[in-house]
Amino acid sequence: QVQLVESGGGLVQAGGSLRLSCVASGRTLSIDIMGWFRQAPGKEREFVAAISGSGQKYGDSMEGRLAISRDNPKNTVTLQMNSLKHEDTAVYYCAGRNGFTLSELSQRYEYWGQGTQVTVSS
DSSP: OEEEEEEOOEEEETTOOEEEEEEEEESGGGOOEEEEEEEOTTSOOEEEEEEOSSOEEEOSTTTTSEEEEEEGGGTEEEEEEOSOOGGGOEEEEEEEEOSSOOOOOGGGOOEEOOOEEEEEEO
16 A cells, blocks of 8 residues: 655745645555645646656646656655745645556546645735
8 A cells, every 4th residue: 555645735925935745655666656636625636746757747727836856765756836826725635656647637646645735825
């Protein structure tokens, strides 16, 4: 089994930055792709970013304001979010999957964290 635990969420003013982290434990060798999704109240879960051993992919909603990185020895993936807007308020989830594709589809991800709340005040 794989466990994912997010941290780093909180309250920030518009224009500010936050860094989210996700630590994986268990059978981490089975995780090829790590990603972040978010879900705001009343909305569907939305792709934010994903990273593999050879590349990264970002969703359109936060394009240009994100940087995703991965530390394999520490089984950690980090999402740096800059110039945050009120509409970025959501629960942010870390996800992991086997495979080769940096998928934007949440149903392609097998492993999920509990989520961390990000609130951006306007």
